[in-house]
């Protein structure tokens with residue numbers, strides 16, 4: 001780039017790249033590959049909520065909603081958090097509806113971080129958190145999640161490493177449970193340990209719980225804000241995208257203590273004004289779906305997981321069994337590649353399957369050089385076609 005064009009750019013954007021996940025979707029389209037890269041379903045959303053969206057548009061819900069969210073939706077969020085996690089929430093002072101949980105996360109970080117503040121992040125991490133921290137002036141401090149040693153084991157972290165990451169400049173910890181990309185569901189004991197550190201070091205927990213209903217093998221999702229002592233120091237982030245298969249609707253929310261919410265609302269107002277008004281009304285209908293809806297959501301995803309994993313194993317991948325979310329992290333050591341990016345390029349171009357290189361989930365790309373992530377939020381026929389194509393790897 002010539003000096004003059006660089007002159008116009010912010011230093012901040014030099015410190016991160018475009019999203020690798022979204023780039024892989026573009027590559028999939030270019031090469032006609034099966035897209036197991038980006039986490040969006042290729043099956044329909046529930047009829048009730050599509051109807052609710054259509055009715056809202058027909059009823060002329062076409063203008064700006066209240067900046068921090070339509071009352072209907074905020075009330076539905078508060079009701080659901082009380083019902084499912086026992087967390088009391090005041091919809092008037094504690095909720096900000098945003099353009100997806102993506103905006104909820106960056107608005108929260110912009111609202112709470114000063115330059116030089118540190119934010120603890122478990123890695124591998126959902127790739128947005130790195131740029132989010134940089135854009136908000138904070139310094140991410142990474143704590144490793146280590147892959148399971150056995151086929152049925154769990155991703156774990158070292159207690160001492162986590163404690164060492166908490167320092168006087170630590171402002172917040174970003175927690176994502178159920179976790180993308182590992183599929184880890186944090187246990188109560190792990191959450192309590194994190195809670196104790198947050199209290200001891202006066203740190204805010206920002207928890208991305210967007211996969212709360214996508215859990216397997218009898219695991220239970222526990223919200224950090226439901227733990228004693230955490231309600232006043234947790235911002236819970238969630239949204240419609242994953243629980244209702246509507247990633248393109250762009251409706252999410254941040255729920256936190258009133259003072260923090262006030263700050264989030266200010267940032268959110270000047271960033272986006274508000275999320276799509278008719279889709280917020282449909283969101284209120286979605287959150288009123290019965291418990292059986294979530295049971296079948298999780299069951300159907302479990303079936304998809306158990307359909308893709310054997311095909312991956314058969315093709316030569318070592319799979320880390322996810323307990324939640326809809327991704328399988330794999331180890332690619334068997335294929336003799338020393339570079340995950342080169343391997344995923346080969347997969348998308350020559351084999352016809354798009355996946356995400358593991359390095360995009362790590363601060364140091366070398367840590368993910370032997371890992372690749374596959375999404376299984378797809379129809380049976382899509383997963384089967386991917387399996388068939390991946391079968392060629394053995395040849």
Ligand SMILES: Cc1ncc(COP(=O)(O)O)c(C=O)c1O
Pocket residue numbers: 039099100101102103126176180208210238239240241247250251252
């Ligand atoms: C952990 C995590 N958080 C947030 C998002 C994005 O959510 P939204 O569509 O609500 O912006 C994703 C999408 O893949 C994700 O995996």
